[in-house]
Amino acid sequence: MRRRLREKGNAFVIPAIFWVLTFTIFPLVYSFRVSLSKVLYGKLVGFAGASNYLRMFGDYRFWGTLRFTLVLVLISVCATTAIGLGLAIVFNRKMKGLRAFRSILTMPLFTAPVALGYLGVMMFYEENGPINVLLKYLGMGKVPWLSHPLWATLAICLVDIWQWTPFAFIILLAGLQSISDEIYEAAVIDTSSGWAVFRHITLPLLSPVLGTVIMLRMVDAFKAFDIPFSLTSGGPGTATRTLTFYIYTQGLRNFDLGYASAMAYFLLAITMIIGLLFFRRYRELYE
Amino acid sequence: MRRRRKGSVVTEILTWVVVVIAILWVLFPFYWTVITSFKKPADVFRLSSIPWLQFTPTLSNWQTEFTQRGPEILRGITNSIIIAVFASLIAVALGTLAGYGLARYKYVKWRNQSMAFWFLSQRFLPPAATVIPFFLLMKSLGLLDTRVALILVNTTFAMPFAVLIMKDMFRELPVELEEAALVDGCSRWEAFLRIALPLAAPALVATVIICFSFAWNEFLFALVLTYKKATPMTIIIAGTEHTQGVQFWYVSTRLLLAILPPTLLALTVQRYIVRGLTMGAVKG
Numbered sequence: 095m096r097r098r099l100r101e102k103g104n105a106f107v108i109p110a111i112f113w114v115l116t117f118t119i120f121p122l123v124y125s126f127r128v129s130l131s132k133v134l135y136g137k138l139v140g141f142a143g144a145s146n147y148l149r150m151f152g153d154y155r156f157w158g159t160l161r162f163t164l165v166l167v168l169i170s171v172c173a174t175t176a177i178g179l180g181l182a183i184v185f186n187r188k189m190k191g192l193r194a195f196r197s198i199l200t201m202p203l204f205t206a207p208v209a210l211g212y213l214g215v216m217m218f219y220e221e222n223g224p225i226n227v228l229l230k231y232l233g234m235g236k237v238p239w240l241s242h243p244l245w246a247t248l249a250i251c252l253v254d255i256w257q258w259t260p261f262a263f264i265i266l267l268a269g270l271q272s273i274s275d276e277i278y279e280a281a282v283i284d285t286s287s288g289w290a291v292f293r294h295i296t297l298p299l300l301s302p303v304l305g306t307v308i309m310l311r312m313v314d315a316f317k318a319f320d321i322p323f324s325l326t327s328g329g330p331g332t333a334t335r336t337l338t339f340y341i342y343t344q345g346l347r348n349f350d351l352g353y354a355s356a357m358a359y360f361l362l363a364i365t366m367i368i369g370l371l372f373f374r375r376y377r378e379l380y381e
Numbered sequence: 382m383r384r385r386r387k388g389s390v391v392t393e394i395l396t397w398v399v400v401v402i403a404i405l406w407v408l409f410p411f412y413w414t415v416i417t418s419f420k421k422p423a424d425v426f427r428l429s430s431i432p433w434l435q436f437t438p439t440l441s442n443w444q445t446e447f448t449q450r451g452p453e454i455l456r457g458i459t460n461s462i463i464i465a466v467f468a469s470l471i472a473v474a475l476g477t478l479a480g481y482g483l484a485r486y487k488y489v490k491w492r493n494q495s496m497a498f499w500f501l502s503q504r505f506l507p508p509a510a511t512v513i514p515f516f517l518l519m520k521s522l523g524l525l526d527t528r529v530a531l532i533l534v535n536t537t538f539a540m541p542f543a544v545l546i547m548k549d550m551f552r553e554l555p556v557e558l559e560e561a562a563l564v565d566g567c568s569r570w571e572a573f574l575r576i577a578l579p580l581a582a583p584a585l586v587a588t589v590i591i592c593f594s595f596a597w598n599e600f601l602f603a604l605v606l607t608y609k610k611a612t613p614m615t616i617i618i619a620g621t622e623h624t625q626g627v628q629f630w631y632v633s634t635r636l637l638l639a640i641l642p643p644t645l646l647a648l649t650v651q652r653y654i655v656r657g658l659t660m661g662a663v664k665g
């Protein structure tokens with residue numbers, strides 16, 4: 095049927111396309127113009143060439159935020175994918191009652207990240223917060239979660255991991271469940287080692303889904319803003335500011351719009367590269 | 382699973398240990414927020430975790446919140462509901478149309494695949510890239526601090542998602558029913574409204590719920606585009622900590638009000654969650 099209808103379908107798709115074009119492409123084009131302009135008091139006052147882009151290279155604060163963003167991406171993507179995969183394997187067993195628990199595990203995904211940051215302030219509170227008390231029972235001293243740069247980084251990663259592990263978990267579980275039982279039955283005849291089955295059967299069959307998870311997680315981690323904003327306000331000092339955080343501060347607190355737009359384009363370039371890799375691999379899924 | 386046959390009792394016990402740890406890990410922060418909201422300030426800093434045994438629960442935080450800051454919270458909740466409801470409804474309405482078009486028609490000028498790709502590429506667009514031009518746009522339109530501005534933004538974020546999910550859903554419906562309706566003299570539009578749409582209703586509701594949750598949780602644009610009249614719940618909780626220091630007992634009541642609606646709603650859409658999160662890249 096789809097093949098027969100070549101005409102009159104436009105009315106269905108045009109409203110949505112028009113809407114998204116208006117509110118994403120137009121702002122992006124405008125923001126590109128801003129990134130090439132000199133901006134004073136929120137007004138474009140002249141052409142600045144590439145100077146806003148070149149400014150990034152000499153700005154140590156930019157490099158600091160970029161480094162923190164990369165650390166967050168690396169830790170969060172690795173940890174969420176690894177823990178998510180482990181949990182998915184456990185939940186893939188056919189046992190009664192697991193389904194209900196599976197639903198509970200997806201709850202963090204729908205919790206507002208900014209709320210989670212404030213929740214983190216309670217959990218990581220240094221004087222008698224629940225986490226530090228637990229660590230005291232385990233024989234550790236008071237951990238300066240929010241006042242020491244390294245610990246603050248870890249705290250943000252932990253909250254991010256708490257929120258996004260279910261994402262990897264639920265998608266990888268769907269991937270595992272789509273692998274048919276016969277393949278395993280055949281494999282078990284050949285080898286008795288669970289590890290060998292996992293390494294040579296499960297992992298290769300799961301790899302497209304694993305790739306999807308890793309790429310989507312990377313994009314989301316690069317976009318991080320809410321949790322550092324609410325948990326540490328980017329501090330102590332500026333130790334935990336992400337790229338988005340710095341763009342927000344420069345553009346909408348200091349109104350250095352040109353420079354902020356240039357950095358926004360830098361971030362856009364990163365996520366678009368990930369996007370291109372994604373499309374290259376998964377072209378056939380969207381025919 | 383097949384590997385269960387060997388040493389199945391040990392494996393089963395280990396499985397449940399992992400499950401219990403995972404559940405505790407997920408639920409503990411929620412539990413902590415709930416009990417903190419029922420604690421007297423003195424109990425908050427004297428670490429105690431079991432109500433009635435270690436501390437006496439009190440309703441006073443909730444009462445104070447609703448009497449002293451009632452109007453502000455009410456405004457936040459109202460704004461959040463209005464923004465999320467309108468954004469999700471508009472996104473799903475237009476998204477359903479486009480999804481149906483992509484599933485049932487063959488487009489020649491822009492191929493179906495290119496359009497699907499283009500919608501999906503929005504998933505890779507960082508909000509930071511559009512927040513500055515959006516701010517300038519809303520400023521020049523005089524829409525700063527209005528719910529309209531946030532409805533526009535959140536609809537834009539939710540739309541590609543709705544398009545792709547609904548496209549998949551319609552593609553899975555049998556075409557024959559609609560073809561039969563066409564033969565019986567229905568127009569294309571009637572076939573869509575009377576046959577396809579009712580069949581896709583469960584997916585439609587799930588998509589609305591997921592879009593609603595994302596719009597409810599949105600923070601960056603709310604922070605930039607609103608400051609008083611139109612602030613949603615995510616901004617109301619952000620305001621509290623800075624002005625009042627560490628009054629966890631009040632923070633927790635507001636956190637719960639902000640967290641619970643989308644979290645509980647999402648429990649009803651488990652079947653669609655995997656598609657929802659990957660925009661159809663993985664079928665769940």
